[in-house]
Amino acid sequence: MNSRLVLVNIVRWFVLLLIQILLLRNLSFYNMATPFVYIIFLLLVPFATPNLLLYLIAFVTGLTLDAFYDTLGVHTAACVTLAFVRILFISVTMNRDGFDEPEPTLGNMGFKWFIIYALLCTTAHHLVLFFLETFRLAEFSYTLMRCFFSIIFTLFTVVLIEFIFYNRKMR
Amino acid sequence: MRNLWIFINRYNAFFFFIIFFTIGIVLTVKNNAYQRSVTLNSTNEVVGEVYQNLNVLKKYLTLGTVNDSLAAENAKLKTELLTLKNIDSAKKIVVKDTLNNPQYTYLSARVIKNSITLRNNVITINKGSADGIAPDMPVISPGKGVVGFVMDVSEHLSTIRSLLHKDTKISVNIKKSDALGSLVWGIGNSDYRKAFVKEIPNHFKINLKDTIITSGFSSFPPGIPVGVVTNTAVPTGDNFMSIEIKLFNDFSTLQYVYVILDKYAAEQKELEAKLPHE
Secondary structure, eight states, rough: OHHHHHHHHHHHHHHHHHHHIIIIIEEEEETBBOOOOOOHHHHHHHOOOOOOHHHHHHHHHHHHHHHHHTOOOOOHHHHHHHHHHHHHHHHHHHHSSOOOOOOOOHHOOHHHHHHHHHHHHHHHHHHHOOOOOOOOHHHHHHHHHHHHHHHHHHHHHHHHHHHHHTTTTTO | OOOHHHHHTTTHHHHHHHHHHHHHHHHHHHHHHSSSSOOTTTTTTHHHHHHHHHHHHHHHHHHHHHHHHHHHHHHHHHHHHHHHHOOHHHHHHHHHHHHHHHHEEEEEEEEOOOOOSSSOOOEEEEGGGGGTTTTTTTOOOOOOOOEEEEEEESSSOOEEEEETTTOOOEEEETTTTTEEEEEEEEEEEEOTTEEEEEETTOOOOOOOOOOEOOOOSSSSSSTTTTEEEEEEEEEEEESSEEEEEESOOOOOOOOHHHHHHHHHHHHHHHHHHHHHOO
């Protein structure tokens, strides 16, 4: 992994978490859909990252958000789940040794691959997040509905950001 | 042994997931428990500092509204002062007594972090144990309405479990009929302007626009207005009535709150702790 990639990822981490904590924390549509755009950082961690390092990054990211959201453990568990789904998806869809591209961005991987990847990761993350936050089954259908709308909102924002910043190498 | 190692190594993604996910779940469950030892939340110094700085900017945006509400409250207090001054001499002793030895004292604090979009919302204020705040103290908003309970306290900051939280339950009365119920938020609804009063006995007749006040049973002083009834026919699964109410206070523009210090809170807790548990 070259140092430029590491630097880009560190900057991205700070920028996305600042946006999430200072701006998006106050944003929601009719209290139904809440965006969690910071997961784009975990989606874009380079392919070459070892599994343990990826989990540690997810863990620390989740813990930082939990501190600011006053929900200790909830984002942590959700981020770790996202990391697991990410590893599974990449190992299923890609050749194990030959990563042609350094990072799984929209421009590198193509629209179809990226949208399925983002959808699966976002779904896993949001399901864990919302159900741990509610922590009771009595509001199951309502939580599921909030979760569903939030997935759409987050996914839309993630793809939008990808189109704006990483479209140069589009195949 | 070697084979086991190879097996673990091949599926390391799964095993790492189990380990980290368990840590996350344990943290969540521990955080839900009543007694908590970890303080990685917004009473934390670093986190609190960030929110405090952010709030300096945000404060200016709602300056007008806050001014208006403070002026309105000032006027109300002045009127009350006049009434008290004009009280006749026979009753004066009583008044003086309660003034010098009040059960409840109010402590005003500024909200430095607030949220309304989550299922469990927590408010952070800029007063802490140095100002005499302790966990479980009730918090109200300046005009009308209740806010919640103090949750964690650090030296200069404290977090409040707002009414918009799944663990918050406040005992309330229907002002007209004195029917008792408990105020909760968020059952199939996450509008911060609405809440539900549950567990009202079925024989009471409740009208729209009835006022709801605190009953004084859950450490809030009695008689604080909470909201008005907007829907009396909320379906429930049990033998009690539920009603929907519109809250008087607006959580989205909350800038200042009052923490209520109850002089006899410790005494009451001690006395009630002696009761045998059923």
